[in-house]
Amino acid sequence: MRHMYINGDTPNVCSNFIKGNIIPRWSRMKFPLFLGLVVGSILAVASDDKLNSNLDEEWENWKLQYSRQYAEGEETNRRMIWESALSYIEQHNREYAMGKHTFTVKMNQFGDLTNEEFNKQMNGFVMNEAENSTEEIEEHDGLDDDDDNEISLKLPRSINWTQMGAVTPVKNQGACGSCWAFSATGALEGQLGKRRHLISLSEQNLLDCDRRSHGCRGGLMGYAYEWMKRAGGINSEQTYPYTARQGACRFRTDKIVARIRAYRSPGRCERCLARAVVKIGPIAVAIDASRRSFQYYKEGVYYDRNCNRRNVNHAVLVVGYGRLRGRNFWLVKNSWGLGWGDNGYIKMKKDRRNHCGILNYMVYPVM
Structure with missing residues (x-):
C-alpha cells in the first residue's frame, strides 16, 4: 500500500468538516486533495484485505x-x-x-495479465488484413505434378518433425506481438532441416524490414515471405539477433542463409494440412489463442468448445500430428518460451471441425 504523507493542518480541516464548523478558505482549498488521498488510502487497504495472505x-x-x-x-x-x-x-x-476436460493448465509468466492484456500483448496475427488482402496465395498440396497416384496417399498415423532434425529449439517472442515472424521462420527452418542444414533464422530481420506487417503490433506470414522474395533472402539469428522491438532495417545481403522462390498454401481441409505436414514439413498456421484456457495451457489435448473457428489471432507452427488417449491432435510449436505449455508446445484437437480456426490461414515457403 502506498504511504500517504499529509501536512499537519489536514487533521484540523477534517475535524472542522465533521463538526460543521466554518472552514477557512485556505483549508477548503486543501480539502479536495486530502479527501482524494483518504479515499485512495481506504481503497488500497480494502484491496489488500481481499488478498489471500496464505x-x-x-x-x-x-x-x-x-x-x-x-x-x-x-x-x-x-x-x-x-x-x-x-x-x-x-x-x-x-x-x-x-x-x-482433456487438458490441464498451470501458472506461468502470464499470471499477472488480464486476458485482454494477454491478447493485446502476445497475439499478433492480423486477421482482418488476411481477409482483406488482395494477395492470392497459390494453393498446392505439396505433391509433384506426376504424383497423381498419391492423391489418395495413405498418411502415417503420426509424424513429428522435431524428431527428424527439422525444428529449432523453442523461442520466446517476449512482450511483442511478433508471432507471425516466428511462424514464418519456423516453416522455412523446417525446409532447411529437411535438407540437413537446420539453422535458426532471424525473426528480428522480419520485424525490422517487413514494413507491410506492423512489427510488434502484428503481421502476416505471407507478407514475411513476400519480403524475403523481394529482398533475396533472410539472415540468421546469429547475424541478426532478436530484441523484441522494432527498429531500423539492418538486413545484410552478404549474410543471407536462406532464400525462397515462392510461398503456397495447402488446401483448406484437415487431410490437406496433414498431407502437407507429411510431404512438405512444418507448416505456418494461425489459430484463435484468445481463451484463458490457452493462456495457461499445460499438457494434454487442447479442446475448448468456446474457441473461435472464424477469428484467428495468433501465428504458430504445426510440426506434426498424432494420437493421445484416443484423441487425435496437431503438434504445435509456439513462441512463448519453454515455460509455457508442454515445454513450449501444445497438442491441439485434430479432426474436430477446424478447431480454433487452424485451417483458416496456412502457408509454407518454397525454396
Whole structure:
C-alpha cells in the first residue's frame, strides 16, 4: 500500500468538516486533495484485505521467478489478477480430474495479465488484413505434378518433425506481438532441416524490414515471405539477433542463409494440412489463442468448445500430428518460451471441425 504523507493542518480541516464548523478558505482549498488521498488510502487497504495472505510466499516466489517489479501502487492490482488466475487454474484442474476436460493448465509468466492484456500483448496475427488482402496465395498440396497416384496417399498415423532434425529449439517472442515472424521462420527452418542444414533464422530481420506487417503490433506470414522474395533472402539469428522491438532495417545481403522462390498454401481441409505436414514439413498456421484456457495451457489435448473457428489471432507452427488417449491432435510449436505449455508446445484437437480456426490461414515457403 502506498504511504500517504499529509501536512499537519489536514487533521484540523477534517475535524472542522465533521463538526460543521466554518472552514477557512485556505483549508477548503486543501480539502479536495486530502479527501482524494483518504479515499485512495481506504481503497488500497480494502484491496489488500481481499488478498489471500496464505499465498504471500507463493506470490513472492512467482515474482522472483519471472523478475517482476511493479511501480508504486500497482502490485496490489497485479496480485489480485494473479490470485484470480490461480483460482481458475485450480478449478480447471479439479474438473480435469473429474473428466470434464482433456487438458490441464498451470501458472506461468502470464499470471499477472488480464486476458485482454494477454491478447493485446502476445497475439499478433492480423486477421482482418488476411481477409482483406488482395494477395492470392497459390494453393498446392505439396505433391509433384506426376504424383497423381498419391492423391489418395495413405498418411502415417503420426509424424513429428522435431524428431527428424527439422525444428529449432523453442523461442520466446517476449512482450511483442511478433508471432507471425516466428511462424514464418519456423516453416522455412523446417525446409532447411529437411535438407540437413537446420539453422535458426532471424525473426528480428522480419520485424525490422517487413514494413507491410506492423512489427510488434502484428503481421502476416505471407507478407514475411513476400519480403524475403523481394529482398533475396533472410539472415540468421546469429547475424541478426532478436530484441523484441522494432527498429531500423539492418538486413545484410552478404549474410543471407536462406532464400525462397515462392510461398503456397495447402488446401483448406484437415487431410490437406496433414498431407502437407507429411510431404512438405512444418507448416505456418494461425489459430484463435484468445481463451484463458490457452493462456495457461499445460499438457494434454487442447479442446475448448468456446474457441473461435472464424477469428484467428495468433501465428504458430504445426510440426506434426498424432494420437493421445484416443484423441487425435496437431503438434504445435509456439513462441512463448519453454515455460509455457508442454515445454513450449501444445497438442491441439485434430479432426474436430477446424478447431480454433487452424485451417483458416496456412502457408509454407518454397525454396
